[in-house]
Amino acid sequence: MPEKFKFAFMPSASCGGCEIAVVDIDEVILKVAELADIVYWPTALDFKDKDLEAIPDGGITVGFFNGAVRNDHDVHHAKQMRRKSQVLVSFGACAQMGGIPSLGNFWTTEELAHRMYDTVPSVVNPDGTRPQLKYDAPEGELTLPRAMDRAYALDQVVDVDYYLPGCPPQVKWIVAAVEAVAKGELPPKGTVIAGTKAVCDECPRERSEEKQVTEFKRIHLVENDPEKCLLEQGIMCCGPATRDGCEAACVVAGQACRGCFGPTDNVNDMGAKLASAIASIVIADTQAEADKILDKLDDPAGYFYRFGLARSMLGVQRGERKDGDE
Amino acid sequence: MADNFEPKIVGLLCTWCAYAGADLAGTSRIKYPPNVRSIRVMCSGRVDPQFVLDAFAHGADGVLVSG
DSSP states (O other): OOOOEEEEEEEOBSOSHHHHHHHTTTTHHHHHHHHEEEEEOTTTSOOOHHHHHTSOTTOEEEEEEESBEEEHHHHHHHHHHHHHEEEEEEESHHHHHOTGGGGGGGSOHHHHHHIIIIISTTOOOTTOOOOOSEEEETTEEEEOOOEEEEEEOGGGTSOOOEEEOSSSOOHHHHHHHHHHHHHTOOOOTTOBSSOSSBHHHHOOSBOOSSOOBSOOBOGGGSOOOTTBOTGGGTBOOOGGGBBOOSTTHHHHTTOOOOOTTOBOTTOSOHHHHHHHHHHHHBOOSSHHHHHHHHHTSOOHHHHHTTTTTTTSGGGSOTTOSOTTOO | OGGGOOOOEEEEEETTTHHHHHHHHHHTTOOOOTTEEEEEESOGGGOOHHHHHHHHHTTOSEEEEEO
């Protein structure tokens, strides 16, 4: 029998949902176990930092990294995983594009800390106490990781080979990725292992030729027609700019697409693309009318960049991007 | 230095009107400052917000959409 593959799963700034998705592959996990040894998976098994440390460089066949990179400890883990993995897979929306943690990039780290430790209504902190990076406990020195200036996507910190998108990634694409590894039929580097079109292409809801929106409504405040395109009903849906491969799961379940698979190959800034999509369907004769309609669209920046602010151009300093980038 | 600031402006010009206008300025030998880098688009309706963001990200100081 040939030597088994070695898999490792590394959590970072994430909610844990990605790891649940791994367990969600049900009986396929037995096939994975047949195929590979799991050499590091602290969420599911009792692994410690020193266990990862002990793995030689290149000793992991495929490393799966989920979560954004938010503090210096995450950076350390990302670099470690890169060194020790022959193939590094960015697993889930946060690793791919910054995800929910990167929504914090609209503010500075100091502003976030001020909100968190001073002004949240449920916080009582008259002395303005903040967590300290170092504390001398009787048992020895305790340390905390330092939060960086913002959240980063994994590929903004280290080189990434493949991307499994989604919040969380879909079982069928995880299986497809594992099968590709098993057969040794890996796609070109940088491939996003999912569909190549937009969610609208997979969406079973009926669309008319001409979308016309005269009012935006929030999805929980109206009853939506399950047969008709949500956007046409004035419900903001990220389908037009989002990569497919999820079989429009949210839309089928009656929820609008939130864009977790990230932009399609032709889109380099999801928010800009969605702004463009919205601009082409809003029917207004005057600027005032358009403003009135768009005012009803709550928190467009948060909605359009829900999963991808770290990867968007909004986070780019002027002139930072060089020719040849994307 | 502030007095010598020369902005870089990206002009996204519609081929049928604004670009034709820029062309006419050229053939009429009317001078205009070289700060505008014109990019011809087939219609200003073709301009995507991504173009504008991309221009700024590449170092433009201003973006002019004309058409």
